[in-house]
Amino acid sequence: xxxxxxxxxxxxxxxxxxxxxxxxxxxxxxxxxxxxxxxxxxxxxxxxxxxxxxxxxxxxxxxxxxxxxxxxxxxxxxxxxxxxxxxxxxxxxxxxxxxxxxxxxxxxxxxxxxxxxxxxxxxxxxxxxxxxxxxxxxxxxxxxxxxxxxxxxxxxxxxxxxxxxxxxxxxx
Numbered sequence: 001x002x003x004x005x006x007x008x009x010x011x012x013x014x015x016x017x018x019x020x021x022x023x024x025x026x027x028x029x030x031x032x033x034x035x036x037x038x039x040x041x042x043x044x045x046x047x048x049x050x051x052x053x054x055x056x057x058x059x060x061x062x063x064x065x066x067x068x069x070x071x072x073x074x075x076x077x078x079x080x081x082x083x084x085x086x087x088x089x090x091x092x093x094x095x096x097x098x099x100x101x102x103x104x105x106x107x108x109x110x111x112x113x114x115x116x117x118x119x120x121x122x123x124x125x126x127x128x129x130x131x132x133x134x135x136x137x138x139x140x141x142x143x144x145x146x147x148x149x150x151x152x153x154x155x156x157x158x159x160x161x162x163x164x165x166x167x168x169x170x171x172x
Contacts, residue, residue: 001025001081001155004062008085009138010131011096017083017165018064024172030055032065037111049074066142076145082156084142085165089135096131 004027006018015031022029035052038045045051052071055061056078067075076082102108103116110116120126124133146156159165 002060003079004081005079006064006083007066009135010127011092012085012087014064018062022062027060029062033111039112084158086158086160
């Protein structure tokens with residue numbers, strides 16, 4: 001495990017697991033949302049592909065994302081390990097709801113200095129709505145990629161429950 005992707009739906013715990021694995025293995029951890037959103041108004045990084053290409057050319061790294069479409073294949077081509085948090089909606093939704101309520105109430109500064117707002121809850125791109133609507137599609141996409149012969153060299157570990165993930169992490 002030298003080049004790791006941590007994948008799953010919004011709210012599954014990708015960033016938390018990536019940080020924990022990074023600490024245990026002494027590897028740099030990169031949060032895709034922080035790379036993607038770089039400024040106020042949820043401005044998108046114009047140099048995302050170049051930045052991801054640069055960081056994944058390093059010998060050791062962890063990225064907490066399936067990857068946005070423009071860098072998805074790049075990430076999957078360069079990874080050697082995929083940690084898949086394949087949790088059901090009943091696990092993910094309470095997590096993403098708690099996180100979004102906390103972020104909204106505390107006005108926590110997020111990627112590029114942005115914040116979740118009460119008005120943002122009405123958007124179809126709000127994390128809670130996104131997690132609900134994208135759950136099945138994201139799961140199919142990850143399943144397809146883990147079975148794709150192109151990515152056969154990847155060591156794919158699939159965790160269906162947080163206790164399975166925690167047991168694996170304890171062994172790292």
